Amino acid sequence: MIFNLIVDLKTIKKIANLARIELSDEEEKLYASQLENVLDYFRLLNEADTSSVNLEESADSALCVKMREDKEAMDRKFNKKMLIENIPETENEFVKVKGVFKE
Amino acid sequence: MIKELHSQLINKEIACAKLMWDYLDVIDKTNKELNSFLTVCEKEAMEQARRVDKKIEKGEAIGILEGIPIAIKDTIITQGVRTTAGSKILENYVPPYDANVIKELKEAGAIIIGKTNCDSFGHGGANENSDYGPVRNPWDLERVPGGSSGGSAAAVASGQAPSALGSDTGGSLRHPACWCGISALKPTYGRVSRSGLIAFASSTDVIGPLAGNVEDAAMLLEAIAGWDKNDSSSANIPIEKYSNLEKKDLKGVKIGIPREYFEEGIDSSARELIGAAVMKMRDLGAEIVDVALAHTKYAVACYYIIAPSETSANLSRMDSIRFGSRSRDAKNLFEIYSKSRAEGFNSETKRRIMLGTFALSHGYYDAYYLKAQKIRALIKKDFEEAFKEADCLVAPIAPHIAYKIGEYADPIKSYLEDIYLSASSLAGIPSLAIPCGFVKSESGKEMPMGLQILGKWFGEKKILEIGNVYQKNTNWRLKIANDL
Numbered sequence: 132m133i134f135n136l137i138v139d140l141k142t143i144k145k146i147a148n149l150a151r152i153e154l155s156d157e158e159e160k161l162y163a164s165q166l167e168n169v170l171d172y173f174r175l176l177n178e179a180d181t182s183s184v185n186l187e188e189s190a191d192s193a194l195c196v197k198m199r200e201d202k203e204a205m206d207r208k209f210n211k212k213m214l215i216e217n218i219p220e221t222e223n224e225f226v227k228v229k230g231v232f233k234e
Numbered sequence: 235m236i237k238e239l240h241s242q243l244i245n246k247e248i249a250c251a252k253l254m255w256d257y258l259d260v261i262d263k264t265n266k267e268l269n270s271f272l273t274v275c276e277k278e279a280m281e282q283a284r285r286v287d288k289k290i291e292k293g294e295a296i297g298i299l300e301g302i303p304i305a306i307k308d309t310i311i312t313q314g315v316r317t318t319a320g321s322k323i324l325e326n327y328v329p330p331y332d333a334n335v336i337k338e339l340k341e342a343g344a345i346i347i348g349k350t351n352c353d354s355f356g357h358g359g360a361n362e363n364s365d366y367g368p369v370r371n372p373w374d375l376e377r378v379p380g381g382s383s384g385g386s387a388a389a390v391a392s393g394q395a396p397s398a399l400g401s402d403t404g405g406s407l408r409h410p411a412c413w414c415g416i417s418a419l420k421p422t423y424g425r426v427s428r429s430g431l432i433a434f435a436s437s438t439d440v441i442g443p444l445a446g447n448v449e450d451a452a453m454l455l456e457a458i459a460g461w462d463k464n465d466s467s468s469a470n471i472p473i474e475k476y477s478n479l480e481k482k483d484l485k486g487v488k489i490g491i492p493r494e495y496f497e498e499g500i501d502s503s504a505r506e507l508i509g510a511a512v513m514k515m516r517d518l519g520a521e522i523v524d525v526a527l528a529h530t531k532y533a534v535a536c537y538y539i540i541a542p543s544e545t546s547a548n549l550s551r552m553d554s555i556r557f558g559s560r561s562r563d564a565k566n567l568f569e570i571y572s573k574s575r576a577e578g579f580n581s582e583t584k585r586r587i588m589l590g591t592f593a594l595s596h597g598y599y600d601a602y603y604l605k606a607q608k609i610r611a612l613i614k615k616d617f618e619e620a621f622k623e624a625d626c627l628v629a630p631i632a633p634h635i636a637y638k639i640g641e642y643a644d645p646i647k648s649y650l651e652d653i654y655l656s657a658s659s660l661a662g663i664p665s666l667a668i669p670c671g672f673v674k675s676e677s678g679k680e681m682p683m684g685l686q687i688l689g690k691w692f693g694e695k696k697i698l699e700i701g702n703v704y705q706k707n708t709n710w711r712l713k714i715a716n717d718l
Contacts, residue, residue: 149591150587150588151568151572153575153576162588166588169538181605186608199466214556218556218557219557228567229567
């Protein structure tokens with residue numbers, strides 16, 4: 132059941148945190164109101180009767196997830212230089228990032 | 235067009251290098267205004283063209299697509315050629331390998347002329363959400379070309395390239411084809427490998443061709459379709475001879491008209507043109523039947539829960555660790571993610587990621603994502619039922635002609651534009667977009683309008699045949715874009 136939801140700043144801050152996207156104060160207010168409008172539009176989905184739907188049954192048999200053997204699958208050979216060139220910060224061909232552990 | 239170009243090449247009426255030069259010249263003269271290309275592969279394209287010429291000189295046979303220039307949407311990765319997905323976060327990304335479709339095109343001898351502009355990550359229906367500026371419609375530079383494959387569509391419509399590839403998640407091949415007056419095919423989900431397509435919504439994304447006519451689109455589909463071991467969602471179904479279009483009329487063809495698509499919201503001029511096209515199809519021998527797609531009204535909401543949810547998951551890899559633009563202001567690891575993504579994503583992408591993150595989050599997953607997937611099953615069933623009554627469905631693509639750049643700033647207003655596109659994307663069925671006329675805008679310019687022919691799963695051959703018959707008996711595709 133999709134409820135009449137108010138998207139408050141607390142909710143937006145939580146979502147932005149989960150999405151790992153830093154938002155300014157103005158952006159938080161803007162997205163909160165836009166999200167609320169979109170979610171309000173989604174309430175029309177409550178009208179649809181989905182009681183007869185069994186999601187496992189309706190999965191496409193032609194495109195069902197196929198398992199493969201647990202061994203090397205890629206047949207591509209990558210050019211190491213091309214891979215490293217895309218890394219924003221490197222040191223001795225290692226990917227460099229800020230410290231993972233806090234001081 | 236491709237058949238003619240091929241014939242000119244093998245009969246030595248034009249050298250491939252000259253052909254390529256001419257197209258590059260059009261791009262050079264028009265790209266500033268259209269902004270359709272983000273990267274032009276001038277040097278590589280000319281080199282490959284010269285290689286084709288050498289083959290022809292030696293009397294070697296060349297394939298139908300060999301030497302033909304093709305523009306590639308920038309969501310499809312090309313080895314050694316910068317690929318941005320229309321986003322700042324991939325501004326300097328150079329892929330280390332080719333997408334599967336690129337591999338297939340190269341094997342067929344087609345020559346990549348450049349990478350085209352698009353809404354970033356496919357997020358948009360008008361090509362206004364590119365981080366590299368909007369693409370302009372070659373029929374009226376003040377208007378949008380449609381999106382998200384707007385660059386590819388504008389390139390073909392303006393004569394910058396005879397063919398292009400684009401992608402369609404919720405209408406992104408069909409929308410720009412409609413507003414630029416060209417033909418495009420959205421294949422069945424799984425018909426073409428997605429390996430190397432920068433993902434938007436994994437359960438609806440498809441790659442497809444754009445061209446000046448149905449025959450060319452069919453040739454391109456034949457080249458790129460097929461099972462790929464690097465894409466487990468690609469279908470292991472034989473590739474038909476799509477380019478072998480032999481039907482001369484529509485006798486015995488049952489065309490379904492979905493009543494919900496013509497009820498309200500569609501402009502009278504669009505309705506008239508599509509109505510006239512359906513009458514033409516009837517004159518060509520088709521039987522017209524009325525069908526129902528009862529869950530149409532839920533399709534947009536359903537799509538805008540599922541697609542943003544999937545994009546929020548897919549874009550989590552844009553973390554600037556192994557690739558992507560990294561923020562210089564990050565003070566710790568968390569900020570490397572949060573600031574790089576804040577700086578690299580535009581507002582539409584951020585909006586969709588947050589919408590998706592919300593819909594998948596604890597406490598809301600059942601009410602939103604799961605509910606949407608259940609409704610999706612009902613939408614799919616609607617099409618299954620409709621295809622018991624008809625061989626294909628004819629429907630609008632857009633409710634009106636292309637609007638002016640900046641006119642549809644409100645997000646919901648722009649989402650509702652997808653009304654005729656979302657359901658077919660969710661169901662995974664193929665659709666052929668073809669021009670069906672022109673509408674005069676208030677500024678007096680003739681703007682293209684198109685329709686789509688929706689087919690059964692893996693029924694591309696049938697819709698291509700039907701579209702080709704209609705096209706061979708009309709002249710819409712022959713008009714050239716003229717606002718440059």
